[in-house]
Amino acid sequence: MDENVSYPFIDTSSFDLIVVGTGLPESVIASAASAAGKSVLHLDANPFYGSHFSSLPLDSFTSFLQSQQNIPQKEYSSSIENYSQSDCVVVGLESRCLYSNFEISSHVSPESLEPSRKFSLDISGPRVLFCADPAVDLLLKSGASHHIEFKSIDASFIYTGDGRLLAVPDSRAAIFKDRSLGLTEKNQLMRFFKLVQEHFESVAADGDRKEEKRRISEEDLESPFIEFLNKQRLPPKIKSIILYAIVMADCDQDHPEISENLVKTKDGIEKLALYHSSVGRLANASGAFIYPIYGQGELPQAFCRCAAVKGALYVLRMPVTALLLDKESSHYKGVRLASGQEMFFHHLVVDPSYVVPSSSILSLTVDLQQKSAHGSSLAVVKGKVARAICVTRGSVKPDLSNLLLVFPPRSLNSKQVKSIRALQLGSNLAVCPSGLFLLYLSTVCDDAIQGKESLHAAMDALFTPVSEDNDSTSVVSKDMEGQTKPSLLWSAMYIQEMAMGSSDTISFCCMPDGNLDYCDLLKSTVELFREMYPMEELFPQTTAEKIEDDGDSLD
Template sequence: MKETSRPSKKPNTLFFSVSATVEGGFHFLVLKEISLKSEEEESMAEDFSFPSIDPINFDLAVVGTGLPESIIAASSSSIGKTVLHLDPNSFYGGHFSSFSLHEFTSFLQSQQQQPNEEEVKDSNSSLDTNYTEIELKSQCLYSDIEITSNASSEDLEPSRKFCLDLSGPRVLFCADSVVNLMLKSGANHHVEFKSIDASFIYSEDGNLFTVPDSRSAIFKDRSLGLLEKNQLMRFFKLVQAHFGLNESTLDQEKKRISDEDLESPFIEFLTKQMLPAKIKAIILYAIAMIDYDQESPEQCKNLVKTKDGVEKLALYHSSVGRFTNALGALLYPIYGQGELPQAFCRTAAVKGALYVLRMPVRSLLFDKESRHYKGLKLASGQAVFSDQLVMGPSFIVPSPPVLSPHTDLQQEISQGSILRDINGQVARAVCITRGSIKSNISNMLVVFPPRSLLPEQVTAVRVLQLGSNLSVCPTNLFLLYVSALCDDATQGKKSLHAAINALLKCSMSKNRETSSLFPNESEVVTPTLLWSAMYIQQLTKVLEDPISSCPMPDGNLGYTNILESTEKLFQKIYPGEEFMPEAKAPENVDEQES
């Protein structure tokens, strides 16, 4: 994960794979590039005609270019499957996209409007009567949207200088499975990263303390007493010994945590280690990144077991120091999280996947006799066929009873098409500020443990601050991403507002107890909130039958759970196939370079 210079990103660039040629044994994709730089040009671009897709038969069709869909497309292409990847949008990424300020505002505002049922002229209406067409619909997964601006339009110009993540806050751990997948597939060649400079935890007395997440950080931390440092160091050594880090096999067996302890609640194991409340909060919420209040089992929706907790700690510790140019455990992609799905789309395109943006799917095609899925009817009127179908999380898919042979297919689907099952919700906020929370620190993570802000706050609140050195905002401005799992919009937004207000107050007061890692961080700084957007995002479940449907961005800081769900979905589609085979290095590299 090297950090190198990169030319400025073109605004609103679309790529359509329109043809492929083979020359000298090498497979070349011919890409048509359209750059939309203004609203006038955007309106002009609306007059384009839908491209005709050739061939029309594929092993896999994927609708939506979110991260899970893009990974499945890349993995399928890597095992030799023919893939058609469509997106009704004019941008890559779906719910994992990064937008300019204008695009971000437009997207959220569009979620508050009823979709227009526009009639699309059918340029190729002939269809075999053996198929039944089922209209494909979508559901809105965003609600309670509030956009507030305290700045003039000049303060936030140019809009295209912003890359706002729809699913923030989100980072990658240096040692997690997504980074390994990118290295294995070669997707890392299409995206660059910088490390998050520091992590802080909020205390109930209103101060921010540096998270002591390594031996050197513990040694330098001035907010911990000598006893607390020894307790934390001893616990970290216990976790490292359990996983055999720097230990022989014999020593590892002797120092493993017992099976009984591994199955017990993590909070009970921490208490058993005689750790004080302050140390437990650091371990639970700022390193293991646990969401729900573990101190209140009766109200906790996810009481974490010790085996899961120590695995999270091991991931964090393995991430620290993995890359020499990463300051800590966390990475963030330059130009925003939307670069990740694009990286996997490029990986799939190199393997021969065909990409078409701004191509809505009008309906699904089912065989009248077998009642199985067969293909898609596109907005252009063209029918394309595939053995398998994967769709993004917003689409409403036919319910399982569709395949019943005892009722009329068209009638049953019109009655049986179901909304995606909602599995909770997450409150998100994006803020633009002038000035950093901590002086001399651009990119940082702040964790508010449960009940540190409000008595009724049952989940942790996470805030990720990013600066212009990540090419996500203009110079002297900063982005704040805030999120918290919640049961309802009122509860979630209350926690977000409390966190934002606390940060602004924190930054205006001197903190003499913070770590000496950043000697100037106690200087008085006064960030100004210029703009904010707050919204509630639904968390949908993955659907596997009868048609595969991918997950929404979850409430976690990282991508581990999303990748696990994606891999499981891939194995369901192609049982026994290797998930993302390792990319082979180009042949005769030395000759080409010479």
């Protein structure tokens, strides 16, 4: 225990659930368990909420990245000790760095980016919510929507190989107003959207023979989406918009021989339906996407507030230093805190930056050599995401503040084999000072070199760097449409592992994935809660606590 740090004393020593880390998945589980009447202790070693889903001031964000380089890769083979009672042993925790290849660049003096607190930088951006995705329903059902406000993303664009930004049509009216599409292309796109709509209407009217002819065949549903789009004779520009700006495919769908992740038709049309059902769903959102004011770090905080109202206990700046392993069952039953206190649980949920020692380490304790095989855990790396955050003067589109931009595979160069997604946010979202903009970029990648090369290519296409001698002047270059490019003032680039822990006796949450939305993350989180508490309803509502939907508005 660090003698220079004063830790609070926790009166209760036993809980139904202990959660380590206040990321979005962990916070949802803590809130759901509290709503189900469980006693919950929620811990975080950080001085802020959100863990890997946090939004931080500029200087705190820089400090966070720098601190990741100093995480020691500890070996705990000698840290197994007998517990004060005879039924447990104390097993030290390993931690691993999930961020690497940091690259921070500033083209202006530090004073130009003051005050730091005016910035709110997302660690795992870019990320938005579809207005109709399950995340919004979860916010409404849990009551977390009362603790957070959203604004609409004004428009979406797709980057073309010749440097233009084409608007993504998100409604029938938008299609016919779009000047970049010819009449034939508009009719083709409308016919395709109508086919998808009729398919879902047919599925909803199951049993009505009149609707059978409108369904997409099972054979087509199981085929690659690109083949179905080719079958509809859609032109390349329309296919690119559907695949990469609406369905949000990561990999090159036009070259199946080199793509490891082809989108199936059934998945593609479901994402298409989600996109279109999101447009116009919320009264305060004109498009398909919304973003929380003050940053995505508000999401885990909203769920933490709900949990606290239901009785969950929160302690920040409280590292967990070890686990208590029961000798008889070979199951973990408690945690040792940095304060020296020991807490006991029925369930334990941790974020993936922790690695529970494997059975080969525990076998050093002779009594556990045969019993610990199923109690081991490793962090499983499922891929990498290259992320970048840019502070700019000027917008990518001069008349818009908040926008989404997609770079399809090979739109920048032949080496770009994955989509790049970019989200620009303005000061009306309270994430940066007036006159400046934040732009987040990300791409899934096989290695750091590939990912960073792709992000650098996107940044070169969008921005003009400024020197310290000229940090307050306008930009000097223009894009293909004759518009001035925004000035790049500051940027940070890094690689994040998409790791997840694995254990039979401990539940692990996911790192932020490479998706733009929260659908997959929250789906796995809800599944984890139901595995832990199969008899409990997720966020049950009583008559007295019934949440007023207020027309689905999240204002």
